[in-house]
Amino acid sequence: MTSIELAADVVQWCRRLAACSETPGETRRPFLSPPMREVHEALAGWMRRLGMDVRIDAAGNLRGVYAAAGSAPGAAAGRRLFIGSHLDTVPNAGAFDGVLGVVLGIALVEHLRGRRLPFAIEVVGFSDEEGVRFGVPFIGSRALTGLLDDAVLACRDLGGRTVEDAIRDFGLDPARIPDAAAPDGSLGYLEFHIEQGPILENLNLPLAVVDAVAGQTRADVWFTGQAGHAGTTPMTLRRDGLAGAAVWIAEVEREAIHTSGLVATVGRVAVEPGAANVIPGRCELSLDVRHAADDVRTDAVGRLRRAAEDIASRRGLAAAWQPRLEQPSVRLDAELSSLLARALETAGFRAHRMTSGAGHDAMIVAGRMPAGMVFLRCAGGISHHPAESVREDDVAAALEAGLGFLNALERSHG
Ligand code: HGY
Numbered sequence: 001m002t003s004i005e006l007a008a009d010v011v012q013w014c015r016r017l018a019a020c021s022e023t024p025g026e027t028r029r030p031f032l033s034p035p036m037r038e039v040h041e042a043l044a045g046w047m048r049r050l051g052m053d054v055r056i057d058a059a060g061n062l063r064g065v066y067a068a069a070g071s072a073p074g075a076a077a078g079r080r081l082f083i084g085s086h087l088d089t090v091p092n093a094g095a096f097d098g099v100l101g102v103v104l105g106i107a108l109v110e111h112l113r114g115r116r117l118p119f120a121i122e123v124v125g126f127s128d129e130e131g132v133r134f135g136v137p138f139i140g141s142r143a144l145t146g147l148l149d150d151a152v153l154a155c156r157d158l159g160g161r162t163v164e165d166a167i168r169d170f171g172l173d174p175a176r177i178p179d180a181a182a183p184d185g186s187l188g189y190l191e192f193h194i195e196q197g198p199i200l201e202n203l204n205l206p207l208a209v210v211d212a213v214a215g216q217t218r219a220d221v222w223f224t225g226q227a228g229h230a231g232t233t234p235m236t237l238r239r240d241g242l243a244g245a246a247v248w249i250a251e252v253e254r255e256a257i258h259t260s261g262l263v264a265t266v267g268r269v270a271v272e273p274g275a276a277n278v279i280p281g282r283c284e285l286s287l288d289v290r291h292a293a294d295d296v297r298t299d300a301v302g303r304l305r306r307a308a309e310d311i312a313s314r315r316g317l318a319a320a321w322q323p324r325l326e327q328p329s330v331r332l333d334a335e336l337s338s339l340l341a342r343a344l345e346t347a348g349f350r351a352h353r354m355t356s357g358a359g360h361d362a363m364i365v366a367g368r369m370p371a372g373m374v375f376l377r378c379a380g381g382i383s384h385h386p387a388e389s390v391r392e393d394d395v396a397a398a399l400e401a402g403l404g405f406l407n408a409l410e411r412s413h414g
């Protein structure tokens with residue numbers, strides 16, 4: 001198949017897998033949810049047809065190994081290149097965030113047309129990057145890097161199940177999590193991902209090489225006051241948890257607008273008891289703060305935490321703060337990124353270099369092996385939304401650049 005024919009296949013695969021969802025009519029596929037099994041079965045079938053050894057590791061990651069030249073398929077070859085991304089999604093997701101990187105990895109193996117390289121290729125579909133079900137992201141890539149610890153395994157979802165329970169519920173054995181770690185001496189990790197922003201579209205470029213991934217802080221914040229009758233309680237005697245939270249949300253937005261390069265989001269609000277004629281006694285919020293420079297981000301988070309306490313004390317409320325994630329910004333591997341940039345240019349594409357505002361598994365895997373990323377343009381920069389889409393010619397560009405990258409790696413490791 002030509003790269004444009006294979007690209008059409010890739011887009012079709014992503015759109016087909018988008019139907020694997022907990023919710024009919026939208027794409028919603030959290031960590032180890034039933035539709036994840038459908039995705040595993042569909043992709044495993046394609047991988048096996050390409051002669052790959054396929055398994056699901058104890059963290060629910062889909063793992064397919066395309067053996068190196070001169071070694072029997074299935075041989076445990078330490079030297080391998082990982083290519084992958086995540087298979088979980090946010091609620092009401094698009095069809096390409098995460099999945100595209102896994103499908104492109106398998107398509108690149110198909111693009112080799114049976115040719116074996118001096119290193120194995122392991123395509124990995126991570127079980128959780130978004131953190132939607134347990135409030136803690138990167139469960140799959142933490143397992144690959146040996147960082148899936150008891151604190152994460154003990155996190156509970158809204159139904160009270162822990163991560164460990166969910167692994168067992170899926171038919172996996174948490175005791176085998178150490179076997180999920182990448183072997184020492186891995187060559188590196190490559191992640192293709194949609195940009196999830198408007199830069200490439202504005203530059204009219206199909207691809208970019210990602211130099212760094214912005215750090216992020218995630219936390220849950222509570223404002224607790226006193227529920228009461230909406231009709232009989234004078235305004236001066238209220239301790240309204242939601243009203244206090246609303247003042248703080250406006251402060252979160254003001255802080256981000258006035259701090260250059262900072263983005264801050266309150267994406268989830270839960271009000272108790274949640275009835276129209278009851279003054280809200282309690283309000284729980286999520287906070288997500290990102291910046292390329294860690295000190296700018298942590299200073300801003302500190303100011304927002306103090307603001308929550310000040311607002312609460314002025315209103316007779318109690319403020320509580322539960323950190324969920326402190327992820328420093330990560331510079332990706334310079335050598336791998338240069339090799340990727342040369343592969344893009346050899347394939348005829350300008351190698352724009354950029355920082356990612358979105359978090360990615362590459363920022364976790366970078367702690368264990370050299371990691372690199374290639375962004376693909378996405379229409380309108382839209383993501384985390386059903387309107388998410390990529391162009392087939394940009395996917396073909398990624399395949400051509402990816403094949404060039406593999407050939408360059410073959411020359412340097414032949
Ligand atoms: O939230 C993020 O940055 C990514 O989409 N998980």
Ligand code: MN
Pocket residue numbers: 090097130384
């Ligand atoms: Mn995402």
Ligand code: MN
Pocket residue numbers: 086097098129193359360
């Ligand atoms: Mn993603």
